[in-house]
Amino acid sequence: MDDSLYELLTPHLASTSPTTTLSRPRAPEQDATTSRYLNRLTTLSLESLATTETQSLAQSSHSTLLSLQALSNRSHKVFITSADNLSNLRTSIPELTRESRRLQAxxxxxxxxxxxxxxxxxxxxxxxxxxxxxxxxxxxxNVDRLSDILELPTLLSTAVSAAAASGTAGASSSTTYSSALDLYTHIKRLQTLYPDSPLVKDVAVQAEDAMKEMTTNLITSLRAQNLRLAAAMRTVGWLRRVAPELENLHSEGENGSSEGALGALFLTCRLANLVSTLEALDPLRELADQETQRRTRNADKQGGQGQQTERFLKRYIEIFREQSFAIVSLYKNIFIPDQSEPDLATAGLRGLDARAKMASSRQSRPGDPLQCLPSALSTFPMHLVQLLTDTLRTYLPNIQNKTTRESLLTQVLYCAASLGRLGGDFSMILTELTDTEDENEEDSIVYEWEEVMRKHRALAGRLEQLTGGNSTAGSPGGTLRSASPVH
Incomplete structure (x- = not known):
């Protein structure tokens, strides 16, 4: 019936005014809406179709139009985009097909x-x-850790330079050197933990260069003027840590205490300081040389000669006495702290037994050219005395005044007694001042030296009787009294 009614109404729908925008509805079998509306028409009366249906359709059309307008107002952008995409759909689908094939390939x-x-x-x-x-x-x-490791040589060099600038006597230098040694120990530990690391090897090489600079600075500081015991002990202690190979050299000190090469190094540095101090007397030495030239040229043996030589020798002996005592005293306090009154004269005797023991170990070290070196202190005082005797032998003949000569010889006697407190009395060595060039004059010097020694022995004996003492050890008379008289 829906189809019949649709066919009946089709001519009227086709005759609609051309100005209308409504399109022809589809057949009922094609559109469910059309089918429902035709079924509704069959339920209405003729009067309703003539009167109310038209108004109902107009009202529904107007309501639908308002809904479409509201929808267009809300979603016009979506409609435009949909229209554009729809227009591009013809080209997008083939392109999508090509891309999918390309992806598949x-x-x-x-x-x-x-x-x-x-x-x-x-x-x-x-x-x-x-x-x-x-x-x-x-x-x-680990870039931060590597950066810290790379900064270690710079920190070490800075610490060494800062310590060298402040000197070894200050507390700041002690702290700085200790920090530098701690850094070096840390670098050596890293080298032990990572022996195959090129970075650690490079850092260790730079640290070794800094330690060589530190060793140079420490050795230079041992040559400083007025070196105190505390500063010297700190410096030697740092050298033992920085350059342990110096202490590991085969050397046998007094009482079997091993000192390595540090003892000889210390004495060499202090000897260099003594020589540089004595070189400050070069102006007086030049004046004394002029007097020597006049004496040898004119053979003048008259009194009143040698005033400049007296000034030079007096100052020379004063410096020698002070510095020699300080050098040996510092050495004993640093390297032989367990000996209170060691005697240098017996060091060789004690060394004989040590040499006998060390001779048995030579077969175990056949390639060592420095086997069993004796203590540096056993030969050092002889070198000091040689400096003094050479100077006395050269310049003492310039002084013709007997009183002046005896005064200088007395000063030398006190110098020998001062060094004798440490076991290095050289008073008897001065009796060997005989020179073949001027034998009579040198014999006179030796005779005066013997007279000075006799006078001091007599004075020491009277002082001992007055004080009632049983020993005069440590005094010049006590030292001289232990020596045999020279005839």
């Missing part, structure tokens, strides 16, 4: 590359690229 190549990447960076096999990547990542994670 690239899938085997992508799978091949994925398999190759998985094989190349597999953790189950040893891979150079993967190892290099791991090292790079580890380097990135």
């Amino acid at each position: 690239a899938i085997p190549k992508l799978d091949e590359e994925a398999v190759q990447f998985s094989t190349k960076y597999s953790r189950t096999a040893e891979n150079v690229a993967l190892t290099r990547r791991k090292k790079a990542m580890q380097l990135a994670r």
Whole structure:
């Protein structure tokens, strides 16, 4: 019936005014809305169709139009975009087809590359690229630690330079040198932990250069003027830590105490300081040389000669006495602290037994050219005395005044007694001042020296009787009294 009614109404729908925008409805079998409306028409009466249906349709049309307008106002951008996409749909679909085919063709190549990447960076096999990547990542994670390690040589050099600038006597230098040694110890520990690391090896080489500079500064500080015991002990202690190879050299000190090469180094530095101090007397020495030239040229033996030589020798003996006592005293306090009154004269006797023991160990060290060196202090006083006797032998004949000569010889006697308190009395050595060039004059000097020694022995004996003492050890008379008289 819906189809019949639709056919009946079709001519009227086709005759609609051309100005209308309504299109022809579709057949009921094609549109459910049309079918429902035709079924509704069959339920209405003729009067309703003639009167109310037209108004109902107009009202529904107007309501639908308002809804469409509201929808267009709200969603006009979506409609425009949909229209544009719809217009591009003809070209988009073929392009999508081409791209999908291209992707389908690239899938085997992508799978091949994925398999190759998985094989190349597999953790189950040893891979150079993967190892290099791991090292790079580890380097990135530890960049702060590496930066700290690279700064160690700079910090060490700065500490050494700061300590050298402040000297060894101050507390700041002690702290700075201690910090430098702690840094060097830390670097050596890193070298032990990572022996194959090129970075640590490079840092260790730079640290060794800084330690060489520190060793040079410490050795230079041992030549300083007025070196005190505390500063000397600190410096030697730092040298033992910085250059342990100096202490490991085969050397046998007094009482079997090993001092290595540090003892000889210390005495050499202090001897250099003594020589430089004595060189400050070069102006007086030049005046004394002029008097020597006049004496040898004119053979003038008259009194009143040698005033400049007297000034030179007096100052020379004063410096020699002070410095020689200080050098030996510092050495004993630093390297032989367990001996209260060692005697240098018996050092050789004690060394004989030590040499006998060391001779038995030579077969175990056949390639060592420095086997069993004696203590440096056993020969050092002889070198000091040689400096003094050479000077006396050269310049003492310039002084013709007997009183002046005896005064200088008395000063030398006190110098010998001062060094004798440490076991280095050289008063008897001065009796060997005989020179073949002017034998009579030198014999006169020796005779005067013997007279000075006799006078002091007599004075020491009277002082001992007055004080009632049983010993005069440590005094010039006590030292001289132990020596046999010279005839």
